[in-house]
Amino acid sequence: MPLNVTIADDSAMSRKGIRRALPADWDVVIHEACNGKEALAAVDEGHADVLFLDLTMPEMDGFEVLTYLKNHHKKIVVIVISADIQPQAQALVYQLGAFRFLQKPLQAGQLHEVLHEMGLL
Amino acid sequence: MSTVQISDDQKDALQEILNISMGQAANSLARLISCKITLSIPQISQTTPHEFSQLFEQGETMHYTRQSFLGDLKGEMLCLMDKSGCDAFAEAMDYSNPPSATELQELILDVSNVLAGACLLGMSKQLTLRNTLNPPMLFDPTLTDFSNLKWQSALLMEVDFVVERANFSSRVIICLEESSISELIDRIDKLLE
Amino acid sequence: MTLDELFPYVIRQLPIGVCVVNPEYNVVTWNNFFAERLNITEQEVHGRTLADLFPQQFAFLKRKIDSAFLLNHSSFSYWEQRPHVFQFQSSRPITGEETAMYQNIELFPLSAPEAAPEFVCIIVHDVTVQASYYQELRRMAGQLEQERDAQKELLRKLKETQSQLLQSEKMASIGQLAAGVAHEINNPIGYINSNIQSLKDYMQTYTQYNQSLMQLIDSTGLDKLIAQKDLLAEEKQINYLNEDIWDLINESLEGAERVIAIVRSLKDFSHVDSSEWCYADITQGIENTLKILQHEIKYKAIVHRDYQPELPLLYCQPMQLNQVFMNLLVNAAQAIEDKGDIYISVQTPESGVLEIKVRDTGCGISNEIQQKIFEPFFTTKPVGSGTGLGLSLSYGIIKQHKGDIQVSSQPEQGTEFCIRLPIVDEPTDKGM
Ligand SMILES: Nc1ncnc2c1ncn2[C@@H]1O[C@H](COP(=O)(O)OP(=O)(O)OP(=O)(O)O)[C@@H](O)[C@H]1O
Ligand SMILES: [Mg+2]
Numbered sequence: 001m002p003l004n005v006t007i008a009d010d011s012a013m014s015r016k017g018i019r020r021a022l023p024a025d026w027d028v029v030i031h032e033a034c035n036g037k038e039a040l041a042a043v044d045e046g047h048a049d050v051l052f053l054d055l056t057m058p059e060m061d062g063f064e065v066l067t068y069l070k071n072h073h074k075k076i077v078v079i080v081i082s083a084d085i086q087p088q089a090q091a092l093v094y095q096l097g098a099f100r101f102l103q104k105p106l107q108a109g110q111l112h113e114v115l116h117e118m119g120l121l
Numbered sequence: 122m123s124t125v126q127i128s129d130d131q132k133d134a135l136q137e138i139l140n141i142s143m144g145q146a147a148n149s150l151a152r153l154i155s156c157k158i159t160l161s162i163p164q165i166s167q168t169t170p171h172e173f174s175q176l177f178e179q180g181e182t183m184h185y186t187r188q189s190f191l192g193d194l195k196g197e198m199l200c201l202m203d204k205s206g207c208d209a210f211a212e213a214m215d216y217s218n219p220p221s222a223t224e225l226q227e228l229i230l231d232v233s234n235v236l237a238g239a240c241l242l243g244m245s246k247q248l249t250l251r252n253t254l255n256p257p258m259l260f261d262p263t264l265t266d267f268s269n270l271k272w273q274s275a276l277l278m279e280v281d282f283v284v285e286r287a288n289f290s291s292r293v294i295i296c297l298e299e300s301s302i303s304e305l306i307d308r309i310d311k312l313l314e
Numbered sequence: 315m316t317l318d319e320l321f322p323y324v325i326r327q328l329p330i331g332v333c334v335v336n337p338e339y340n341v342v343t344w345n346n347f348f349a350e351r352l353n354i355t356e357q358e359v360h361g362r363t364l365a366d367l368f369p370q371q372f373a374f375l376k377r378k379i380d381s382a383f384l385l386n387h388s389s390f391s392y393w394e395q396r397p398h399v400f401q402f403q404s405s406r407p408i409t410g411e412e413t414a415m416y417q418n419i420e421l422f423p424l425s426a427p428e429a430a431p432e433f434v435c436i437i438v439h440d441v442t443v444q445a446s447y448y449q450e451l452r453r454m455a456g457q458l459e460q461e462r463d464a465q466k467e468l469l470r471k472l473k474e475t476q477s478q479l480l481q482s483e484k485m486a487s488i489g490q491l492a493a494g495v496a497h498e499i500n501n502p503i504g505y506i507n508s509n510i511q512s513l514k515d516y517m518q519t520y521t522q523y524n525q526s527l528m529q530l531i532d533s534t535g536l537d538k539l540i541a542q543k544d545l546l547a548e549e550k551q552i553n554y555l556n557e558d559i560w561d562l563i564n565e566s567l568e569g570a571e572r573v574i575a576i577v578r579s580l581k582d583f584s585h586v587d588s589s590e591w592c593y594a595d596i597t598q599g600i601e602n603t604l605k606i607l608q609h610e611i612k613y614k615a616i617v618h619r620d621y622q623p624e625l626p627l628l629y630c631q632p633m634q635l636n637q638v639f640m641n642l643l644v645n646a647a648q649a650i651e652d653k654g655d656i657y658i659s660v661q662t663p664e665s666g667v668l669e670i671k672v673r674d675t676g677c678g679i680s681n682e683i684q685q686k687i688f689e690p691f692f693t694t695k696p697v698g699s700g701t702g703l704g705l706s707l708s709y710g711i712i713k714q715h716k717g718d719i720q721v722s723s724q725p726e727q728g729t730e731f732c733i734r735l736p737i738v739d740e741p742t743d744k745g746m
Contacts, residue, residue: 010162011137012130013313056140056162083137083144088157104141105247149385227395231381238387256390256420 003120004047006031008039008065009054009081014104018052018081021108023121036060040068048076050120053098055082055089066096079114081106127276127306132165134309135278139163139295142243143280146293149239150232154210154284161281168277174267176201176294185260186233190241192252193304196275196297198241200233200257206289226259233257236282236293244295248308276302326356331400331417331438334424337383339364339376342433351402371399375436378421382434388422393445404442416445477690477703478710492606496580503577507570514563521556579605593740594632596668597621597660603639611643614650615674620659628668629740634711638719641704642672642731648695649676649729662737670733678725687721 005028009015015032022028031047033039035057042048055062062080069076080093083104090101100114115121127135140163147158176199177185184202211220211228220228234257245252276297283290297305315323325332326345333344341359349355352367364379365372374396381389391399393416402415418439423431531543547553579602597619604617611617646656654675661669679687686692688709693702712719717735 011133011140013134013137056160058162083141084160085144085148086151086157087148088151104137104144152384153381223395227391230390230392230395234389235381235385239385242387254388256388256392256418 002027002029003049004029004031005050005052006033006039006042006048007052008033008036008042008057008062009052010034010057011054014054014081014106017106018111021106021111023112023115026115026121036062036065039065043069043074043076050077050079053078053080055080055084055093063092063096066093066098070097077118077120079111127165127167127302130313131306131309134313135165135305136163138244138247138309138312139165139240139278139280141247142240143282143293145243146236146239147282150235150282153235154287156284156286159283159285161283164277164279166277166279168275170267170270170272173270173275173277173296177262177267180263184229185262186229186237186257187260188233188237188254188257190252190254192245193250194245194252194297194301196295196301198233198237198254198257199260199294199296200229200237201292201294202229202232203290206284206287209287210284210289212287229259230257232291233293236291240280240293240295248305248312250304250308272299274299276305330440331436333436333438334433335364335379335436336433337379339372339379341367347438351400368400370401374399378419379434379436382421382423383431386423386425386431388420390421391417391419393418393441397445400438402438402440412442412446415440416442474690474706474710477706480701480703492580496577499573499577500581503570503573507567507574510563510566510570514567517559517563521559576605576608589631589634591629591631591740593627593629594635595625596628596630596635596670597625599632599636600639600658600660600670603636603643607640607643607647611647611656614647614652615654615656618655618657620657620661622661625660625662625668626737628735629738630715630735631711634714638708638711638733639670639672641708645704646672646674646676646729649674649678651677654728666737668735668737670735671730673728673730675728678727678729679721679723680725684721684723688719 005022007015007018007030009018019030022030028050029047031042033042037060039048039051039053040060043051053062053065062082066078066080069078078098079100079102080098081102081104082089082093085103093101099118102110102114112121140160143160143163147160151158177183179201182204184204184207186200186202188198188200190196190198207225207229208219210232211225212218216224216228237257238254241252241254244250276299278295278297279292281290281292328345328347331345331347333348334342336342340361340363343356344359345356349359354362354367359367364375368375374391378389378391397416398414399417399419400415402417404412404415418441420437420439421434422437424433424435425431528543531539534540604611643656650656656675657671657673659669659671659673661671663669683694688705689702690706691702692706693700695702709719712733712735715735716738717733719731719733721729721731723729
């Protein structure tokens with residue numbers, strides 16, 4: 001069965017960018033979310049075995065999504081892809097249980113490496 | 122209002138590009154002062170001289186700097202800093218406490234240079250544009266006659282930086298000349314292809 | 315000279331300072347601008363550290379260099395905030411007034427494309443000419459501002475003097491009028507008073523004489539005569555006259571005395587030298603003022619007095635203080651629209667201080683106006699009825715007494731003016 005992947009980012013360009021950067025031969029169903037709330041809805045519907053998560057988003061930001069997931073013990077692979085690259089933001093993201101932190105603009109090579117490392121490919 | 126229209130897709134892209142450059146700017150500053158910085162979502166708008174003059178309505182409560190840039194894009198960076206937060210911020214940057222008037226000026230120029238530099242250079246890099254930034258200058262809007270500006274329309278890109286620990290907030294505005302807007306949009310379209 | 319040689323040559327000769335350093339703050343090279351001023355050649359300086367070359371400015375340079383390396387873009391320093399980072403002599407050692415060079419500095423990172431910076435280049439611009447020009451401008455602007463402030467102050471003083479003149483003219487003419495009236499009334503009221511007094515004495519004799527006459531008629535036993543006398547007395551209402559005469563005379567005497575008292579206060583009030591310093595009884599001054607204002611106050615307000623017993627005499631200008639009381643009391647009466655009360659208290663709340671309070675139950679003063687009432691020419695009264703000088707002059711007089719006058723007021727409730735005067739002794743050294 002293919003994996004469910006959700007891309008949560010408020011920018012359409014960013015979502016498109018992440019979609020493009022995913023390996024072409026990866027057998028997944030891709031869902032999209034425009035803010036934190038939609039991301040959590042996707043999680044509830046089982047659409048997010050893997051969640052690509054932006055940090056600065058309207059309605060509910062990435063930190064809040066991570067906090068919610070942590071508090072509700074959701075076992076989801078979260079890969080944060082963010083423009084906010086401050087060391088403090090990265091540290092917080094890891095504390096909140098994210099698997100990886102990737103910088104924007106996203107580099108496809110880096111993403112593939114991460115997916116390999118985590119045995120998702 | 123303007124000859125150049127920006128579509129929603131272009132705006133979204135520009136916002137994201139700014140987001141990334143602002144993120145880099147914040148990162149630069151955060152490393153200098155070892156404080157976490159909170160960023161707003163960038164605002165993009167086209168403006169008339171009249172609307173532009175309203176940016177300065179907070180008058181005396183703010184410090185202002187301006188910094189012009191040349192190259193593929195032409196315009197000015199403005200940096201607005203809340204006066205009340207500046208002292209606390211100076212402390213975070215190892216100035217004497219409270220900072221003297223010239224120390225404060227130096228700090229304001231330094232901070233705006235870091236923020237504006239990182240914002241502009243980050244944006245230029247993503248769009249493969251070449252730009253050079255001139256030194257920042259202190260700016261006193263009360264001495265400026267905004268009723269006499271020679272342009273009709275400009276593009277404003279604004280982001281707020283907040284250093285919560287020092288209660289310091291600052292707004293960086295990239296102001297783009299009308300003639301540079303089409304160049305910017307061209308580059309964005311290339312990126313969106 | 316080949317093209318390759320040309321460029322380093324140009325850099326060496328440039329009229330701006332160029333110095334390249336590595337991340338360890340060692341100088342890699344610099345141009346003649348530095349070399350000539352510090353007497354250290356390009357070859358000699360190679361590898362020396364900034365800490366050693368510029369020990370005093372090292373901390374600052376280090377911070378700027380770190381920032382350029384870390385952020386990978388330029389950082390700046392300006393003469394306005396740091397005029398002389400490098401201790402270079404002025405570029406105008408002979409003709410210029412300044413001794414040290416003013417500098418603008420830019421530090422920019424040098425790196426291969428897409429790589430981390432390897433060096434930072436320090437560029438020094440000599441801006442001595444601009445800086446001293448700018449400073450001269452600023453100095454002139456400052457001077458202009460000072461002159462403008464002095465003019466403003468002069469204008470303020472002029473206005474103040476003018477208002478004082480006007481007010482003292484007003485007071486002087488009231489004084490003259492009062493003195494004139496007092497003088498004119500004094501004589502007639504004097505003889506009216508003594509004449510009525512004599513009249514009273516005569517009437518006493520006259521009634522005694524009349525009574526004896528009546529008794530004499532009664533003692534004759536002539537009924538007809540007696541009846542005629544009684545009829546006559548009844549016809550002329552002699553009994554009533556006998557009673558009323560005394561009321562009339564006494565009332566007239568009282569009236570005359572009152573007039574005399576008023577004349578005396580008028581004379582006191584318009585004392586020739588109104589700025590004379592002497593010991594005076596403040597309550598006496600208030601009472602005199604009240605007498606003069608009687609007709610202004612009587613129909614509007616009841617005056618309540620609260621004078622602390624055995625108040626000390628105050629060394630002051632009594633006539634000037636009377637002016638103050640007059641202004642306060644007139645204002646109080648004017649503030650009362652229909653009927654109200656005026657409370658006057660004189661106390662020594664602490665030793666060495668005399669406190670005079672005048673409170674009314676009039677219209678009160680709104681907060682916005684309260685700060686303005688002591689300004690000369692400020693008035694809310696209709697044109698022609700108030701000059702707006704009363705309080706400003708009172709303020710001046712109280713200040714002359716080294717005292718303090720304050721207002722507190724609730725709109726619609728009333729107003730209280732509180733004067734605090736230091737109780738001081740007559741200065742012994744008059745020459746001071
Ligand atoms: N007791 C008071 N109650 C209410 N308002 C007062 C009182 N005393 C002063 N004021 C206000 O302060 C103003 C200034 O008073 P001031 O005595 O200086 O001038 P004036 O009474 O207007 O004119 P002038 O005293 O020359 O006749 C008045 O116009 C009035 O508005
Ligand atoms: Mg008055």
